Amino acid sequence: MLESFIDEYRQDMLESLQALLRIPSVEGNYVPGQPFGKACADALDYVLRLAESHGFTVSNVDGYAGHVEYGDGDDYVAVLSHLDVVPAGDNWSRPPFGAELVDGRIYARGALDDKGPALSTLWALIGLKSLGLKPRRKIRLIFGLDEESGWKCMQKYFSAHPAPLGGFTPDADFPLIHAEKGVATIRIEVPADVLSMNPRVISFDGGTRSNMVPESARAIVDCHSGIAVNEWEETLYREARNRQMEARFTVNGSSIEIVTSGVSAHASQPEKGVNAIVHLAQLLASQPVANASMWRAIAMLDSRGKSLGIEGSDEVTGPLTCNLGRGYLDGNTYVFHLNIRYPIHWTGEEVALRIRAQLSDKWSVHLAGDLAPLYLPLEHPVVQTLAAVYESVTHQPAIPLAIGGATYARAIPNAVAFGPLFPNEPDLAHEADESWAVDDYFRCIEIYAHAMLELANTL
Numbered sequence: 353m354l355e356s357f358i359d360e361y362r363q364d365m366l367e368s369l370q371a372l373l374r375i376p377s378v379e380g381n382y383v384p385g386q387p388f389g390k391a392c393a394d395a396l397d398y399v400l401r402l403a404e405s406h407g408f409t410v411s412n413v414d415g416y417a418g419h420v421e422y423g424d425g426d427d428y429v430a431v432l433s434h435l436d437v438v439p440a441g442d443n444w445s446r447p448p449f450g451a452e453l454v455d456g457r458i459y460a461r462g463a464l465d466d467k468g469p470a471l472s473t474l475w476a477l478i479g480l481k482s483l484g485l486k487p488r489r490k491i492r493l494i495f496g497l498d499e500e501s502g503w504k505c506m507q508k509y510f511s512a513h514p515a516p517l518g519g520f521t522p523d524a525d526f527p528l529i530h531a532e533k534g535v536a537t538i539r540i541e542v543p544a545d546v547l548s549m550n551p552r553v554i555s556f557d558g559g560t561r562s563n564m565v566p567e568s569a570r571a572i573v574d575c576h577s578g579i580a581v582n583e584w585e586e587t588l589y590r591e592a593r594n595r596q597m598e599a600r601f602t603v604n605g606s607s608i609e610i611v612t613s614g615v616s617a618h619a620s621q622p623e624k625g626v627n628a629i630v631h632l633a634q635l636l637a638s639q640p641v642a643n644a645s646m647w648r649a650i651a652m653l654d655s656r657g658k659s660l661g662i663e664g665s666d667e668v669t670g671p672l673t674c675n676l677g678r679g680y681l682d683g684n685t686y687v688f689h690l691n692i693r694y695p696i697h698w699t700g701e702e703v704a705l706r707i708r709a710q711l712s713d714k715w716s717v718h719l720a721g722d723l724a725p726l727y728l729p730l731e732h733p734v735v736q737t738l739a740a741v742y743e744s745v746t747h748q749p750a751i752p753l754a755i756g757g758a759t760y761a762r763a764i765p766n767a768v769a770f771g772p773l774f775p776n777e778p779d780l781a782h783e784a785d786e787s788w789a790v791d792d793y794f795r796c797i798e799i800y801a802h803a804m805l806e807l808a809n810t811l
């Protein structure tokens with residue numbers, strides 16, 4: 353029955369997708385009633401108006417988020433998606449907000465992440481309603497407007513509404529993600545040793561953000577004399593060659609500038625990158641230098657957190673990962689930002705405690721941010737229901753995934769990420785030429801319609 357509904361509305365489904373994708377809903381400046389700017393507000397308006405035209409009750413929560421409802425009762429099942437997008441960036445071969453249809457794919461920022469999938473959930477709900485399929489629990493589609501920047505939309509939404517019984521978010525991978533590591537951001541501060549007679553780092557900066565492996569780092573060392581600086585240069589060349597590092601040295605009077613290059617990677621997979629700050633520390637630690645013990649500790653950092661005393665793993669998500677993403681000298685204080693993806697049974701506080709116990713008490717260790725792990729056991733009804741729907745619609749096996757990344761599912765209880773990316777398809781989210789196969793759009797409408805109905809009848 354759903355198939356004939358999709359056939360009947362095919363053109364409307366495509367035209368509404370193009371219209372939504374043509375709204376450039378990148379976060380903009382705050383305006384009262386439009387906290388994330390006009391374009392984000394327009395995207396929400398568009399979706400809510402389309403829902404209203406099909407007879408649904410809708411709500412706009414002060415321009416932070418909105419919802420579309422179907423069914424009766426107080427308890428509800430939630431489907432959470434977002435209508436904001438990251439900036440288009442460069443190197444597009446088509447207009448990023450043109451929503452051009454070429455060879456069965458629709459090209460636009462947000463096609464896949466997450467406006468396309470968000471709209472597919474609305475068409476799925478329209479399908480249930482037009483077929484007269486009434487759920488046992490109320491179904492609510494929630495649309496957030498700042499998933500890409502801070503999740504303030506969800507704070508605001510859930511300060512005005514009770515939490516759902518459970519649900520899913522179409523903002524990652526099929527078949528579904530039932531486990532996500534915790535994500536702790538740790539900030540470490542170390543006082544610079546200004547009394548040391550050894551050569552001293554007078555400028556240091558590496559990386560741009562904690563959740564990426566830094567691809568470059570730079571330091572300037574004052575060696576106090578021309579003789580010392582030449583010795584440094586010679587030894588550093590040798591060290592860099594022996595360790596097969598990419599590094600450049602520039603002598604200027606009695607100081608030397610050291611620039612190391614690494615390979616960028618996402619902090620959830622730091623072993624895939626090469627950390628330029630760690631390389632820089634390895635070079636510095638090979639010399640007599642002020643703050644030598646700090647540079648030695650940084651030089652020993654590994655992607656499993658062994659040297660910080662936080663090595664650990666669980667059977668579902670695998671080993672803890674540790675990334676030193678950013679470091680700099682601020683006045684007389686060294687500052688380091690670590691992004692740590694920890695096992696599902698730990699807490700961020702525990703990670704910080706272990707690091708404190710391992711490091712010198714002259715170092716201060718703060719838990720600057722923490723996203724608790726997400727874990728639904730395989731026998732959880734949400735996991736069971738969604739896996740069964742996926743298998744029955746696609747005739748493919750649904751083996752739940754565990755990841756180190758963080759999805760929107762963490763914003764609601766008893767929820768998992770469920771699509772929209774099918775196995776072995778390229779993940780073009782946040783990339784140039786982001787696009788989505790139109791057939792996958794229709795396939796998602798079918799899967800999500802079954803999924804929300806089954807969940808609402810089960811929970």
Ligand SMILES: [Zn+2]
Pocket residue numbers: 434465466499523
């Ligand atoms: Zn997203």
